[in-house]
Amino acid sequence: MKKFAHIWTEDYFLLHIQLTIECSLNSEVTIVRELVGRHPIQHILKIDKNVSSYRFMISRMHPDEKSFFIVYSQNIILEAFMLDDRAYYPTESFFRS
């Protein structure tokens, strides 16, 4: 499994995450939001084997949320894009693995 971890800063509260699935397999991606003084919040994203690429916005959901990480399988390439505006589609990623 691969992992992308991100610590929220005061300047940016949005990211786009793009997942490119390299071979036709059903895939599962786990997103874990880490909150101070609370239990982590976990979402599981299921991606059908017919989907070759999936993109979504992730935003900081609470002041107690300090960071999040995404765990994903080897057959997925994850790209992360920084946004400093909400109605914005960034094209240059700062992370790709």
Place this chain on the structure above:
Amino acid sequence: MNNFNENTPKHNLHLQWNDTRKEAYLYTKLENQTVRCNLCPRNCIIRENAVGFCKVRKNIGGVLYAMSYEKATHSTVEKVETEAIFHFRPGSDILALGNFGCNLDCDYCQNWSYSQFQYTDPKNIHEYSTQQIIEMAISNNIKILSWTYNDPAVWFEFVIDTAKEARKKGLLNLFKSAFFLSEEAVKELLKVIDIFAISIKAMDENYYSKFTKGWLHPVLNNTKLVYKSGIHFEISNLVVTDLTNNNNSYDKIIDFVLNELSPFTPLHFTRFHPDYKYLKYRKTPQADVEAARKRALEHGLKFVYIGNTFKSDALNTYCPNCKTLLIQRYGLHTYPQDTINKDGICKKCGYQTGISEICHGDFPNSI
């Protein structure tokens, strides 16, 4: 962010992308194989083998084609609040869809790397059919398609076709635009769009001419058409540092909304960030958009918000009558309180806010 400079590479996608063109819906054939595009107020006269201002509508053999039909940025799952829509199904997921080219050229455009067609890198082109988009939304349990990013105005034919089909499957359509369109185009959109997010850049013709290369009066007329139609819409105004962050600018848009639309029309004052040809200006201070909001509320508008900030009371919805906090927001996350019911009524005083389909989550009730 990609910084714009004089060495930014240019591309000619007309030579590189697959031919998925469709004949334009709104144009007039003229003499000598020339056409007049009727999509926006420019009414570009386009001779054979030439393109209009937007660069994605091309005259081939005396027929005007939408060359970017079925061409898109990557579809992206977002929240409806991304589009400066706070009063329609708060917290809903949307499938955001963008395209290439624009019929404006704003000096501070955040999406210039594909709204300005010549800078669009071929690697950013994706192809989706109408059916694929509908299937994507349905398989992800998304109820709203959002036509957004560059300006969906220039994607008119694909928006109309897909929106019609999407409606048949129970999906809704959101159109986020600077609304620099012909009246004829707006009337067609009114038939298929369920939510409009309208961006008014400023209330000043000289500003439009100088900084957007467009003009203001059609935008205002189109906005009034939407208001008269009864379709849900919200207005946003990008407050640009050293251009529109002043009381004169705030008052003009406040007066327009109050006098030509309604005091109940949601208005969003949104922060600018430096981009494209406007890199030397600082990001709009949060205090400026908060001041604009305060002024609008004092003038009588009922629902005024700020945008492109994640922490402020000015993101929240309060009951205009009893001032009770109804919906709290943090960034793009929405937390309806126990003080508002699912139909948008303040439980304390019975005021109907007009906010539709409120869904109370289980975490966290308050921030």
